[in-house]
Amino acid sequence: MESIQVSIQGGRSQAFPKGISAKAAIEKLKGAVPPEVFAVKANGVEKDLLAPLETDAALQPLAFDSPEGKEIYRHSSTHIMAQAVKECFPTAQLTIGPAIEEGFFYDFSFDRPFTPEDLESIEKRAKAIIASNLTVTRLEMSKSEAIEYFRQRGEHYKVELLEGIPDDQVSLYQQGEFVDLCRGPHVPSTGHIKAFKILTSAGAYWRGDERNPMLQRLYGTSFPSEEALQAHLDNLEEIKRRDHRKLGKDLDLFSIQDETGPGLILWHPKGAQIRLLIENFWREQHLANQYELVYSPHVARLDLWKTSGHVDFYKENMFTPMPVESSEYQLKPMNCPFHIMVYKSHLRSYRDLPIRYGELGTVYRYERSGVLHGLMRVRGFTQDDAHLFCRPDQLAEEVQKVLKFTTFMLGTFGFTEFKMFLSTRPEKAVGTLEQWDQATLALEAALKDGGYPYQEDPGEGVFYGPKIDVKIQDALGRSWQCSTIQIDFNNPQRFGLTYVGEDGKTHQPIMIHRALLGSIERFFGILLEHYGGAFPAWLAPVQVLVLPISEKHQAYGQQVEKKLRGEGCRVALDLRNEKIGLKIREGEKAKVPFMIVVGDREAEAEMVSVRQRNGKNLGTMSIIDVVTLIRDDMPEAVRKGSFLFE
């Protein structure tokens, strides 16, 4: 019999008869398969434990702790859910059911939405399937056999899927009576799923296309232990608690009201104070880094948007134009044309470049009603926008500076984990291939020179040029896209932008669109959730709350308040006739970083007692000590006022 060489994770290899299962090989090599292992990678390819090995193989056992293992685990879980649904509701048809980031879903074609009671019975059934520890077996058959098989079972979506598969041979997985078309691999038996939960149901379109029938999607998740599942559920609760819409209301930061219109934000005084601090810091930094700040109007002639191409390429996101006298005006969806017009306002020399125009520019975009979401997705928002006009030889350096600026800005706000994405030429694109190559290379060079790890997103660029997107990770590990750096060779051409070169001839500048925070609204929402409303002192709308113990101490409290205010602190004074316990409770709920209690002892010594947010008593100190306390809490760049990072 032919033999093959098999090893585990770089260990010594041993000869086995060809066709031995991965499981048997591991048992021979290591004595037993560890209980947490449910699949393997053989020469980098994921396989079932029982898969026969046909060639020499380096095995890597897979458990839940690896990304591949997690996916297999969740994928097997969704099969169990599908089996439970078929058993509870035999008329439901199977469609697709993949693993996702935190769990899995399965879409069913069913004549009505699943109710919460349905979910309960499905979950119960799924748990019974797990308890009975059904063996999961792989079946292979020809495509035509499989089509016939599913047609007989009335699984029309599976038939449609099969018809789209190019291979002649397909695999199916069976557990008990349940069979599903699936590439695999899977756990060897249903009992490997230790903790299983169905979370929600929702509608979803077949193949994600809104013209297709609506399916019923069930979301669920699974973990190797009840504790891990509970931790995940706790995390979901925490996310709910930190929801910026809830915190925004609780802390009285902003509101969105029916009468005003959906997707339009009203910034209340405290929210506005935080926004002002963000904006002030932003402006300071931009001036320090040789940006020039401009302002532009909120509407412009429709013709401007025709020139820019927005009428052709962006119409579905624009508000309807309004007639004004004999022409039409358009509420602005972008800031770029205005900055371009500033550039165009006079002749430019190669010596003037790069030119960097920055603006906190408010734009209005028509978003379909179903996509609006608190501050994260709105119809009117302020971009921290800038447009850089540069020569081709300056492109890479400018991009790199922007990248540095980005990580510096986001870092100051407390975000230190970044993921960068390089998006390349989409199918629908303007510009020559040379231009795309040159620009993409410049972006790549900037990423590499800066030592930023990145992923490529092929075909995800904007129609006018490639881009780099930066995603940040918040305190709960979720990622958010804020920054974007886009190269544009379309607009300089459309608007006929030029500069006079060293050679005396006219040349076309390259334009970079960039936003560091993305939109102030979204960034504010992310910050709010990141800190759970407990902003660091430099951003807190009220930094210190002065709490006199009784009426007797009001005068001293007022003195303390005045002095702190004089030192530039944002301070509030609670003169209400209430007990100190209540005032502290309310200060805590408002998440004020420092509270000062003043009574007889403090008034006499001309000192203050300081209590930090969340109860830590910092003891008695002088008023100036409090000022230092707040100042020490600020990031270096904020304390310095301006910060040149070059």
Next chain:
RNA sequence: GCUGGCGUAGCUCAAUCGGUAGAGCAGCGGUUUUGUAAACCGCAGGUCGGAGGUUCGAUUCCUCUCGCCAGCUCCA
């Protein structure tokens, strides 16, 4: 935009199987003069999201509409 759920006082939530609604907190008035997460008493507060319909009578049932939530799709 689509599917499903929801909309009751400033906030969080009850109740009415069709007979015009109630609590806590917040607010206001008073008592209390207070030492690190809720003192006590009282008062006031609602066209039950909006429009139309059915009915003797609608917050409740029906239709439409606006908005919110989850998801799909899209995105700063």
